[in-house]
Amino acid sequence: MALAKRSFDAVVVGAGGAGLRAALQLSESGLSVAVLSKVFPTRSHTVAAQGGIGAALGNMDEDSWLWHMYDTVKGSDWLGDQDAIEFMCREAPKLVYELEHFGMPFDRNENGTVYQRPFGGHSQNFGERPVQRSCCAADRTGHAMLHTLYQRNVRAHTQFFVEWMALDLVRDSSGQVLGVTALEMETGEVMILNARATLFATGGAGRIFWSTTNAFICTGDGLGMAARAGIPLEDMEFWQFHPTGVAGAGVLITEGVRGEGGYLLNKNGERFMERYAPNLKDLASRDIVSRAMATEIKEGRGAGPHGDYLLLKLDHLGPEVIDKRLPGIREISKKFANIDPVKDPIPVVPTVHYMMGGIPANYLGEVVVPQGGNPEAVVPGFYAAGECACASVHGANRLGTNSLTDLLVFGKAAAESMIKFLKENPGRKDLPKDAAERTLSRLARLDNQKNGESVAEVATEMRRTMQSHCGVFRFPDTLAEGVKKIRGIADRASRTQIKDKSRVFNTARLEALELDNLVEVARASMVSAEARKESRGAHDRSDQYKDGDRLEYKPVHMKPLTARTIEPKVRTY
Amino acid sequence: MTDVEMNRLRWRCRRGRLENELVLERFLDAYGAQLEGERLAALKALLDYNDDDLWSLVSGRRECGDPALGEVVQLLRRC
Ligand SMILES: Cc1cc2nc3c(=O)[nH]c(=O)nc-3n(C[C@H](O)[C@H](O)[C@H](O)COP(=O)(O)OP(=O)(O)OC[C@H]3O[C@@H](n4cnc5c(N)ncnc54)[C@H](O)[C@@H]3O)c2cc1C
Numbered sequence: 123m124a125l126a127k128r129s130f131d132a133v134v135v136g137a138g139g140a141g142l143r144a145a146l147q148l149s150e151s152g153l154s155v156a157v158l159s160k161v162f163p164t165r166s167h168t169v170a171a172q173g174g175i176g177a178a179l180g181n182m183d184e185d186s187w188l189w190h191m192y193d194t195v196k197g198s199d200w201l202g203d204q205d206a207i208e209f210m211c212r213e214a215p216k217l218v219y220e221l222e223h224f225g226m227p228f229d230r231n232e233n234g235t236v237y238q239r240p241f242g243g244h245s246q247n248f249g250e251r252p253v254q255r256s257c258c259a260a261d262r263t264g265h266a267m268l269h270t271l272y273q274r275n276v277r278a279h280t281q282f283f284v285e286w287m288a289l290d291l292v293r294d295s296s297g298q299v300l301g302v303t304a305l306e307m308e309t310g311e312v313m314i315l316n317a318r319a320t321l322f323a324t325g326g327a328g329r330i331f332w333s334t335t336n337a338f339i340c341t342g343d344g345l346g347m348a349a350r351a352g353i354p355l356e357d358m359e360f361w362q363f364h365p366t367g368v369a370g371a372g373v374l375i376t377e378g379v380r381g382e383g384g385y386l387l388n389k390n391g392e393r394f395m396e397r398y399a400p401n402l403k404d405l406a407s408r409d410i411v412s413r414a415m416a417t418e419i420k421e422g423r424g425a426g427p428h429g430d431y432l433l434l435k436l437d438h439l440g441p442e443v444i445d446k447r448l449p450g451i452r453e454i455s456k457k458f459a460n461i462d463p464v465k466d467p468i469p470v471v472p473t474v475h476y477m478m479g480g481i482p483a484n485y486l487g488e489v490v491v492p493q494g495g496n497p498e499a500v501v502p503g504f505y506a507a508g509e510c511a512c513a514s515v516h517g518a519n520r521l522g523t524n525s526l527t528d529l530l531v532f533g534k535a536a537a538e539s540m541i542k543f544l545k546e547n548p549g550r551k552d553l554p555k556d557a558a559e560r561t562l563s564r565l566a567r568l569d570n571q572k573n574g575e576s577v578a579e580v581a582t583e584m585r586r587t588m589q590s591h592c593g594v595f596r597f598p599d600t601l602a603e604g605v606k607k608i609r610g611i612a613d614r615a616s617r618t619q620i621k622d623k624s625r626v627f628n629t630a631r632l633e634a635l636e637l638d639n640l641v642e643v644a645r646a647s648m649v650s651a652e653a654r655k656e657s658r659g660a661h662d663r664s665d666q667y668k669d670g671d672r673l674e675y676k677p678v679h680m681k682p683l684t685a686r687t688i689e690p691k692v693r694t695y
Numbered sequence: 696m697t698d699v700e701m702n703r704l705r706w707r708c709r710r711g712r713l714e715n716e717l718v719l720e721r722f723l724d725a726y727g728a729q730l731e732g733e734r735l736a737a738l739k740a741l742l743d744y745n746d747d748d749l750w751s752l753v754s755g756r757r758e759c760g761d762p763a764l765g766e767v768v769q770l771l772r773r774c
Contacts, residue, residue, distance in 0.1 A: 160709075161706075161710075161711075164711070165709070165710055165711045167711050168711070169711030169745075169746050262747055265711075265746065265747045269745070307706070335713060336713065337711060337712065338709050338713075338716050339711075373713055373714050373717070374713075449756070450750075453750075456754070457753075458714070458717070622698075624698075624699070626699050627702045627703045627706065628702065629705055632706075
C-alpha cells in the first residue's frame with residue numbers, strides 16, 4: 123500500500139524542552155521544520171519541572187563550570203562521558219542567558235540578576251560545600267521554559283503537527299534515517315514524514331514502572347522506534363529514583379524543599395541522612411538519598427502503619443518561606459497526602475523519576491551505533507536530544523537540574539549538527555520501497571489479531587514486574603527471574619488485540635502502539651540490569667563483583683574537551 | 696457523547712503534570728459516563744487551560760473567575 127508522504131528539511135519528534143529548543147534553532151536558520159507531538163506542545167512533560175536549570179552563573183556565590191563539571195562527573199559515578207559533560211557545563215550559562223533574552227521570567231535577586239537555589243549534589247570547589255546553582259522561576263521553571271520556547275517557535279514559523287504519533291523510523295539500506303511514519307489521531311491516517319534530518323526528542327519512559335513521577339505520556343516511544351530499527355539502547359539499567367515522591371500517588375515533591383532547608387526523618391524522628399552523608403546530608407545526590415531511605419525502610423525504621431515511607435519535614439521553615447519559595451508543595455501535599463506541610467511532615471518514598479539511559483548520542487547530538495570495530499559510528503541523518511537520548515552526561519545517576527540543562531544544550535547542539543549536515547548533504551535521497559513496511563505490518567497485525575492479549579493487562583504485568591524486580595535494591599536471582607518474566611511479557615505484547623477498529627481518535631490503538639514502545643524499554647532495562655554485575659550510581663546490586671566484571675560495550679569517554687580528566691574515586695557526600 | 700468524543704476527551708486529559716492527570720482520571724471515572732451539556736462544555740474549556748493554571752484552580756490556589764466553570768472546578772477539587 124502506498125502511503126501519503128510529506129517532505130521537510132527536518133522532522134523533530136517531540137515538543138518538550140529538547141524538541142522546542144532544537145526546532146527554534148532549525149526554523150531560525152530558514153529550514154522547513156515539522157515538529158510532531160502526541161499532545162499540545164505546552165502539555166509536554168517538561169512543563170512539570172519545578173526545581174530549576176543547573177548553570178554556573180555564580181550569581182549567589184562564586185561558581186565555575188569546572189565545579190559544575192566535577193559535580194556532574196561525580197554524580198554520574200564516573201560513567202558519564204567527560205567530553206559531553208564539559209561541553210554541557212561550559213555551554214549552560216550561555217543557554218540560560220539566551221533563554222533569559224527570549225523572555226523567560228526567572229526569579230531575581232535584589233540586584234536584578236537571576237536567583238539561584240541550592241540543589242542536591244551541586245557544590246563549590248570540588249565537593250567542599252553546597253553552592254546555589256539552580257536557575258529557577260519559583261516552582262514553575264519547566265512551565266516558564268516551555269512556554270517561552272513555544273512562543274519563540276511560533277514567531278519562527280515552526281510547523282506543528284499536534285496529536286500526531288510517530289510510529290517508526292524510516293531507514294534505507296545504508297542505514298541512513300529518512301524520516302518517520304506517523305499517525306494523525308484525528309483522522310487515523312498514517313503518513314510518511316520524509317526528512318533530510320530527523321531528531322528524536324520524545325522524553326522519558328517512567329511509565330514502565332508501577333510507581334513514577336512521570337506523566338502518562340512518558341512511554342519511551344523514541345526508544346521503541348530506535349530499537350525496532352536496529353539501534354541498540356545505552357545505559358538502560360540506570361533509572362533514577364527520586365527520594366521524595368508522595369507515598370502512594372507518585373507525585374513529586376521537588377528537591378527544592380530540601381534545598382530551602384527541609385529534611386528527612388525516620389519513624390524515630392531521627393534525621394538519618396546525617397549518618398549516610400555527613401557533609402551534604404539531605405542534599406546528597408539522589409541515588410545516595412534514595413538508597414539511604416530504602417535502607418531505613420528495609421531495617422524497620424520506616425514511618426506509617428506499614429513502615430513503608432519516610433517523613434519530609436518543612437514546618438520549621440515557616441509559612442512565609444513555604445508560600446514564597448515553594449508554593450505548590452502545600453497544595454500537592456493536601457491533595458495527595460492529606461496533610462498541610464506547614465504543620466505536618468509529608469510521607470515520601472523513593473519513586474522512579476528519570477531515565478539516564480537512552481538512544482546513544484555523542485555531544486553533538488548525533489546518534490551513534492556500534493559498527494565494524496567502531497563502537498560509535500554516526501547514523502547519518504539521525505539525532506537525539508533530551509531525556510530520550512544518552513549523550514551521555516548523566517551516566518549512572520543524574521544530578522537534579524541537569525536535565526533542563528541537557529535539553530537546552532543538546533537540543534541546540536543537535537540542531538546545529540543537523541544544519542551542518544543539511545548544508546554538506548544537499549538534495550534528498552529516495553525513500554526505499556519498503557519505507558513503511560514495519561509500521562503497516564504492525565498495524566495490520568494489531569487489527570487482525572485473534573484470541574489476543576489485553577493491552578491493559580499486559581501493561582499492568584509489565585509495571586508490576588519492573589517495580590518488584592528492578593527497584594532501588596537489585597538482587598541477582600530476582601533480576602534473572604525478571605528477565606524471564608519480561609521476555610514473556612514482551613511475547614504477550616506482540617499478541618495484543620483491540621476491540622475497537624475504528625479510525626478516528628482510536629485511543630485503544632494508540633495505547634497498544636505505546637505498549638510496543640514501553641515493552642522495548644522495559645526489556646532493555648531489565649536485561650541490562652541483570653547484565654551489569656556491579657553497583658554504580660542508581661544501579662545497586664546486592665552481589666559482590668570483581669573489576670573485570672565491569673560491563674563495557676561502549677567505552678566511557680574519560681578525556682574532556684579541554685579540562686583535565688576527573689579521576690574516579692569512591693563517592694562520598 | 697459519542698465514543699469518539701469520549702476518546703478525544705480522555706486523550707486531552709493527558710497533561711504535562713501528573714497531578715492534573717490523576718485528578719482528571721478520578722473525575723472521568725466518577726462523572727465521565729453522564730457528561731453532557733454545560734458540564735461537558737466546562738470541562739472542555741478547562742482542558743484548554745495550561746497545566747499550571749489548571750492545577751492552580753484544581754488545587755484551590757486560585758479561584759475561578761468564570762461562573763460557567765465553577766461547578767466543574769468544585770467537583771475536580773473533591774476528586
Ligand atoms: C515532576 C518532575 C519534575 C522535574 N523537575 C526537573 C527540574 O527541576 N530540573 C530538571 O533539570 N529536570 C527536572 N525533571 C526532569 C525533566 O523535566 C525531564 O527530563 C525533561 O523535561 C524531559 O524533556 P524532553 O524535552 O526530553 O521530553 P518531554 O518534555 O517529555 O517531551 C516529550 C515530547 O515528545 C512527544 N512525543 C513522545 N512520543 C511521541 C511520538 N511517538 N510521536 C510524537 N510525539 C511524541 C511528546 O508529545 C512531547 O511533546 C523533572 C521531571 C519530573 C517528572
